[in-house]
Amino acid sequence: MARSRALHLILIAGFFAILGSTMSKSPTLPLYARSIGLGNEAIGLVAAASTVTGIFVNFTSGLLSDVYGRKKLLKMSGFVFLSAPLLYFLAGDALTLALVRIYYGVATAIFVPVSFALISDIYPHKKGTFMGLLSSSTLIGRALAPLLAGGIIYLLGFSVVFLLCSMTGLLVFVLTFRFPDTGGELQRFELSFSWELLLIGLLDAAIYMAYQGIETFLPLFYYLQDRPWLSGMILAVEVAIMAVVKPYAGYLSDRIGRTKPIVIGMSIVGLAMLVFSLSDSLWLVVFAAVAFSVGASISEASTKPLAAEVSRLRGTALGFLESIKDIGQALGPVLVGFLGFRIGFAFIGLFGMASLALFLFAVGRNKVQKREGD
Template sequence: MQKNVVSVTFWTLCIMGFFAILSSTMSKSPVLKPFSLSLRTPADWTGGVASASTIPGILISLLAASLSDIFGRKKFLLIASFVFASALFLYLFITVWWQLILIRFYHGFATAIFMPVTEALISVLFPTKRGERISLFHSATYVGKVIAPTLGSYILFATADNFHTLYLSVAVASVTALFVSLLFLRDEEKLPTKGQFDAGETVKRLFHGWRIILHNRKGVASQLRSSKPILCLWLRRVLFGWLFARSGWFGQVFYRNNTNKHNCRCNFHKTLHGKNLGQDWKRIPIVLGCTVSAVPMLAVPFTADF
């Protein structure tokens, strides 16, 4: 594979990731909480609204990555880009709160397919620099995450909380990601592809790959460790987001600014530590990261004011 083709493919993935995650983040921060409140969502369903988009990640992330090993990455990236683009237009037709849950569930399939398949493709393109390149890709997505809350807040302020205008603006970013993916697919024959198999052979290869993963103790332990900081992060976002959404303009601005600070820190550290993922001392940042994510959550019950 020619070096320039690999480079163009990688930067295309970064551009796709930037616009896709920008659109996905703007669809929920800052608009999701006030939009859900405007639909009079019952209090016991607020968690369902927030978590609906994460359920597809549990259901199909592993399946999508495994199937992309067999049928090729590009088909799945195009499917994810289409879901990113189409979901944003569906938000315009929401009139009751339960429709928001359904559309967010559908929207979640985009990220559930896009992220693992993209990481798998980057691993194939850069077998000796996987950590560095995957970290750089995640940095591109975090740039979108940093911009999204501020840009979304400005649009809501400029349009007097017109949710439809915001979702139309977000749709522009998602359509851009789809357009870039269509350009990316033109070089399909130059990228790593897998052979075609019948249904029986496909299932056999799927379960064989899953058995290898389950028997990799270090890999399973690493995933269990990484799930804890993510759990803490989403608990903080959901809890604080709903509290600040009800506390007026200042509380919402305070929450969005802190979200941006978190995204900036993640962007910096992912890029900084990417080259060191293959080093022997990688256990130190893992333990440190788990500790840093746990301590603030332990302190939350003892706080009295934001």
């Protein structure tokens, strides 16, 4: 009963954490930046600030949660979710706005890996299923946020959005005090490199290279350029599919193991990227977007629980996975932008297949070593 109550609190906190943080940036951030006089170059740099924060903070927060416990770190993230939106009122130029985004990025970079580690602590034998549920709750918040923020900006202005984001942060902060206190099993800081974790991270990096590439450049496909509503609808459908599929994919990975779903999911992602690179019609793009959503959900629902299983330091492992993912997410638009749609999406698909091949090679070698040891 206590575990069930804790799960519900974490799911609610995950929904409001991502709802508030996404409202603050989509579509708020570029519109607010433009309103204070920033140009496109400055807006791009400001937008990248929080992602870069995640690359460094994800791993650190996961490690700290193994040392000091999950609850302390999640309280810290709740306080940042509460306070960061209020700092927008002080941001009047590119530098101060970037600093606000860096500070805000700390909240998500702590909350995501540590909350998944907390789920893994509470449900060690069903972590795939319940990590999938947490992913779905955050995805629902991510999907609703642009609609709410856009409407509020149009009707009431930026100030109301920032205050609402702070209120969602307050709710997250209050909920963290009710979380169970797990983790803290590491007596001293202990860093060790793991090829296994790196290979799992490359799989997630490939998925988020693709995701961010699609999100950035889908509206620029020539048959969508004059129909922004349609590209927005396709992206919303992507998120909706992920929210529905992830819990079922996590349950499947709990039943049949992690490797098979990863192979299936990454193969579908590779196919989707190939279709994107060759697409010459709207229907092919829609097919590729749907296929990508399904494949990414199946694979990612297994990579997170697998990372928590290959290391006794679950927080550190999941933080490392999030850091590698953020690197991939940052590189995706850059690759597609420089290489072009066809070569860029094809390259990302090939990168995903190469990562899968390396992962399977490592899995096969580990099985052989275990048999020889027996």
